[in-house]
Amino acid sequence: MKTYITSIGFALVLLMCGIQDVYAGSQQHGKPSFTPEAIATFSKSVEKYAAGEGARAFIIARRGRPIDDMPKGIRFTHTAIAIYSSIQLSNGDTAKGYAIHNLYQDAEEQGKSHLITDYPVDFFWGAYALEAGIIIPSAEVQQALVNLYRDDKAKLLHNPQYSVVANPFNSKRQNCTEYTLDVLNAAIYSTTDIAQLKVNAKAHFSAQKVNMSRAKLGLASMFSDGLTLSDHGRKVETTTFGSLAHYMQKYDLSEKAVIFASNGETTIIEEFNNADSD
Amino acid sequence: MKNTRSTLMLTALLSSALFTHSAMADDSFDHSGKASKHSALAASEGLATTASVASAVVAVPVVLTGSAVVAGSAVVESAVNESARNLHQASHQSSVASNQPLVITETIITADPAPNQVVTTKTKVITTTTNTKR
Numbered sequence: 001m002k003t004y005i006t007s008i009g010f011a012l013v014l015l016m017c018g019i020q021d022v023y024a025g026s027q028q029h030g031k032p033s034f035t036p037e038a039i040a041t042f043s044k045s046v047e048k049y050a051a052g053e054g055a056r057a058f059i060i061a062r063r064g065r066p067i068d069d070m071p072k073g074i075r076f077t078h079t080a081i082a083i084y085s086s087i088q089l090s091n092g093d094t095a096k097g098y099a100i101h102n103l104y105q106d107a108e109e110q111g112k113s114h115l116i117t118d119y120p121v122d123f124f125w126g127a128y129a130l131e132a133g134i135i136i137p138s139a140e141v142q143q144a145l146v147n148l149y150r151d152d153k154a155k156l157l158h159n160p161q162y163s164v165v166a167n168p169f170n171s172k173r174q175n176c177t178e179y180t181l182d183v184l185n186a187a188i189y190s191t192t193d194i195a196q197l198k199v200n201a202k203a204h205f206s207a208q209k210v211n212m213s214r215a216k217l218g219l220a221s222m223f224s225d226g227l228t229l230s231d232h233g234r235k236v237e238t239t240t241f242g243s244l245a246h247y248m249q250k251y252d253l254s255e256k257a258v259i260f261a262s263n264g265e266t267t268i269i270e271e272f273n274n275a276d277s278d
Numbered sequence: 279m280k281n282t283r284s285t286l287m288l289t290a291l292l293s294s295a296l297f298t299h300s301a302m303a304d305d306s307f308d309h310s311g312k313a314s315k316h317s318a319l320a321a322s323e324g325l326a327t328t329a330s331v332a333s334a335v336v337a338v339p340v341v342l343t344g345s346a347v348v349a350g351s352a353v354v355e356s357a358v359n360e361s362a363r364n365l366h367q368a369s370h371q372s373s374v375a376s377n378q379p380l381v382i383t384e385t386i387i388t389a390d391p392a393p394n395q396v397v398t399t400k401t402k403v404i405t406t407t408t409n410t411k412r
Contacts, residue, residue, distance in 0.1 A: 035322070036315075036318040036319045036321075036322045037319075037322040040319055040322065040329070040386045043386075044329075044382070044384070044386070047382045048382050051379055051380035051381070051382045052379045052380075053379075054378060054379055054380060055380075056339075056340065056380075077306070078306045083337075083339045084339070084340050084380055085337040085338055085339050085340060086337070086338050086340055087334050087336070087337045087338075087383075087387055088334070088335045088336050088337075088338075089332040089333065089334060089335060089385070089387065090332060090333040090334070090335055091332055093332070093385075095332070095383035095385050095387060096340070096380065096381045096382060096383055097382050097383050097385075097387055098382075099334070099337035099339075102306070102308070103306065104306050104307055104308040105306040105307055107307050107308070113306070114308070116308050116389070117337060117389065118308070118388075118389040119334060119387040119388055119389055120387075121315075121319065121386050121387070121388055122315070122388055122389050125315060126307070146339045146340070146341055147341065149339045150338075150339045150341050164306075175306065176306045
């Protein structure tokens with residue numbers, strides 16, 4: 001009986017530490033892992049790389065955790081869409097650069113999300129590694145994406161009900177990468193009819209299987225509003241940067257998909273061994 | 279004995295769940311509202327001398343139209359409508375040829391803090407000022 005109580009106590013302490021760790025995670029990520037100048041320099045080199053490729057729109061991803069902490073097959077933790085823009089600054093000047101259109105999880109209410117536009121230095125501010133996932137769409141897809149943002153239609157695809165492992169084949173929950181997929185498909189199919197987009201995704205998109213047992217995920221979901229399996233059937237699959245890259249490559253929607261490192265080197269995603277792919 | 283085994287299994291399962299939770303927790307949090315970021319960047323000595331730091335008011339996509347690209351304005355209606363219109367007009371005067379490398383500013387651009395943070399800060403300043411006058 002004593003052992004029983006001790007073990008339960010031990011488990012609860014671990015559990016509380018874990019919960020604290022997770023919630024502190026959002027705050028920890030607010031603190032940069034690198035110096036401001038390193039983040040600024042890296043962010044600017046990502047921008048210049050994309051601009052050098054002539055990208056008016058591209059998909060961008062960051063890694064917010066050590067690779068060993070990530071489920072097998074997943075490398076990036078946050079994905080968004082960067083649009084080449086004219087940016088009016090608070091000092092009255094106008095500058096050319098990329099605005100990044102994100103779906104961000106609410107730090108307080110973790111089962112909710114918001115659409116927020118930020119800029120490369122904001123995007124990489126809390127990154128664990130100075131590396132970026134970059135998918136440069138074909139010229140036609142870029143134009144369709146730019147038009148979608150010009151017409152302010154991307155916001156119509158937002159579902160504020162958040163889950164980190166959201167099922168991309170229904171509209172019950174959404175995470176940042178599923179939102180990116182929905183925006184991409186909305187641009188390609190010229191529609192914001194979410195039901196139609198989900199049918200199309202089911203027909204053509206291959207989601208990433210989450211390599212964790214359903215029991216573990218189910219138990220973990222008891223301790224976070226940001227993780228639920230209520231939108232899944234037997235299999236737990238979600239959208240990842242790697243699955244987006246494969247989808248776009250499979251249907252000739254992309255010109256290039258790379259991992260951009262802090263030394264400026266790029267690795268083609270197909271050749272990368274652990275590049276967030278299935 | 280049976281109790282101990284069950285308990286250990288339960289412990290293992292709970293521990294595993296919390297690590298699962300930690301591993302699966304997305305980092306899709308907004309880092310743009312950090313008030314200290316702008317000043318941290320501005321104070322950085324390692325930045326190129328040509329680099330300056332500025333907050334963005336509004337961003338308007340540069341739209342491809344035939345062989346040239348120009349800025350569109352529909353994306354930023356409502357609160358920033360006027361800024362967008364001005365920006366739209368300014369951008370029309372500087373179109374960029376398509377399929378060419380694009381120009382990127384050397385300025386380090388950051389998003390402003392969330393509106394509620396700005397309002398809170400302003401309120402604090404007003405309160406402080408009022409107290410001082412008293």
